[in-house]
Amino acid sequence: MKGRKLLMIPGPIEFEPKVLQALATPTDSHVSPNFINTFGNSIELMRKVWQSPKGQPFIMAGSGTLAMDMAVVNLIEPNDNVLVISTGYFGERYADICKRYEANVTILTTKVGDTVSLNDIEKELSTKNYKLLTITHVDTSTGVLVNPQPIAKLAKKYNTLSVLDGVCSVAGEEIKQDEWELDVVFTASQKAIGVPPGLALLVASEKAIETFKNRKTPVSNYYADFTNWLPIMNSYEKRQASYFGTPPVNLIAALEVSLQHIVNEGINNRIVRHKKIATAFREAMFALSLKILPISIDISANTLTATFFPENINGNDFLSEISKNDIILAGGLLPSHKTQYFRVGHMGSVNTNDIIATIAAVENSLSKNGYSFETGIGVKTALKILGS
Numbered sequence: 243m244k245g246r247k248l249l250m251i252p253g254p255i256e257f258e259p260k261v262l263q264a265l266a267t268p269t270d271s272h273v274s275p276n277f278i279n280t281f282g283n284s285i286e287l288m289r290k291v292w293q294s295p296k297g298q299p300f301i302m303a304g305s306g307t308l309a310m311d312m313a314v315v316n317l318i319e320p321n322d323n324v325l326v327i328s329t330g331y332f333g334e335r336y337a338d339i340c341k342r343y344e345a346n347v348t349i350l351t352t353k354v355g356d357t358v359s360l361n362d363i364e365k366e367l368s369t370k371n372y373k374l375l376t377i378t379h380v381d382t383s384t385g386v387l388v389n390p391q392p393i394a395k396l397a398k399k400y401n402t403l404s405v406l407d408g409v410c411s412v413a414g415e416e417i418k419q420d421e422w423e424l425d426v427v428f429t430a431s432q433k434a435i436g437v438p439p440g441l442a443l444l445v446a447s448e449k450a451i452e453t454f455k456n457r458k459t460p461v462s463n464y465y466a467d468f469t470n471w472l473p474i475m476n477s478y479e480k481r482q483a484s485y486f487g488t489p490p491v492n493l494i495a496a497l498e499v500s501l502q503h504i505v506n507e508g509i510n511n512r513i514v515r516h517k518k519i520a521t522a523f524r525e526a527m528f529a530l531s532l533k534i535l536p537i538s539i540d541i542s543a544n545t546l547t548a549t550f551f552p553e554n555i556n557g558n559d560f561l562s563e564i565s566k567n568d569i570i571l572a573g574g575l576l577p578s579h580k581t582q583y584f585r586v587g588h589m590g591s592v593n594t595n596d597i598i599a600t601i602a603a604v605e606n607s608l609s610k611n612g613y614s615f616e617t618g619i620g621v622k623t624a625l626k627i628l629g630s
């Protein structure tokens with residue numbers, strides 16, 4: 243017995259042992275040659291993972307919400323128009339953040355489980371001059387996947403900056419930041435990038451940096467201000483000592499290990515692995531006659547799946563039975579549907595054993611909670627896909 247439960251929530255996830263070992267090494271000075279090199283390497287590796295050779299990476303102590311903050315506070319000024327394309331809870335959060343920075347915010351949304359049509363986005367962009375738009379690549383509350391590429395193209399057409407919340411997608415879903423001309427793409431360490439919680443990771447395009455440099459008013463958030471951090475990122479990349487705020491030395495050591503691991507696996511291989519595991523899990527749920535939140539497979543995330551409980555099954559009972567099988571899953575997050583579904587994270591180091599164990603635990607819990615189905619049908623369906 244391992245003495246611990248398998249963490250299958252949509253972040254934090256299970257981490258590679260060598261990433262955890264990096265966290266447990268003695269802490270270097272933040273200006274030691276060893277750490278300067280680790281920081282510089284991590285910046286360079288981020289460009290590879292984001293597929294953004296021209297982008298400017300930022301590595302910050304903080305969670306994904308700090309990255310959301312940073313992306314907009316550095317680029318917008320009071321009364322700028324911002325378009326938030328929302329597919330759930332984190333889109334709503336983005337609108338709140340932009341309002342806090344005194345933007346004029348318009349939210350485009352649609353029914354739960356669907357994406358906003360390109361037509362509607364273009365119609366809105368043509369009504370006024372939008373400085374910036376935000377896209378949630380995968381909304382972790384619904385498991386809905388948005389295709390950012392055509393939206394970034396539209397943003398470009400209307401001279402609007404595009405910001406991609408990739409907290410639940412970077413290193414798990416396909417992103418080509420430079421080719422798709424996305425201006426900012428960010429994530430948080432605890433998701434598919436594979437490092438324990440505590441890092442906000444962001445890459446800004448040349449155009450985003452130029453927009454920041456041309457602003458007329460000061461950035462209205464001291465900690466998040468690029469003015470403070472851009473010279474630090476540049477110094478570390480040149481392998482020079484620098485200080486503004488003490489960096490999280492051990493987390494960045496772990497980041498370097500994880501980014502290198504991702505690059506060694508190969509971004510494309512990693513995306514294919516995520517797709518296969520996600521397909522296996524979803525098809526297993528369908529074989530059990532369960533329904534998922536996204537209205538179609540084309541817009542279902544490969545990093546997590548949100549599945550409705552069958553009727554008459556109490557969510558808490560279902561999840562506590564799963565926990566008895568030493569697996570932790572997450573409940574719902576979207577306020578309107580919170581008690582009606584559960585979420586399984588399948589990103590980062592997730593492997594075939596993890597997903598099969600999870601499906602088996604789902605079957606076991608369904609059975610204990612009185613749901614009738616052909617025992618083993620979910621596992622059998624997944625195995626067929628995973629073995630193909």
Ligand code: PMP
Nearest residue numbers: 305306307332380382409410430
């Ligand atoms: N955006 C998305 C899509 C997320 O999934 C999350 C976290 N689940 C956040 C933003 C916020 O990140 P954090 O919890 O690390 O602040």
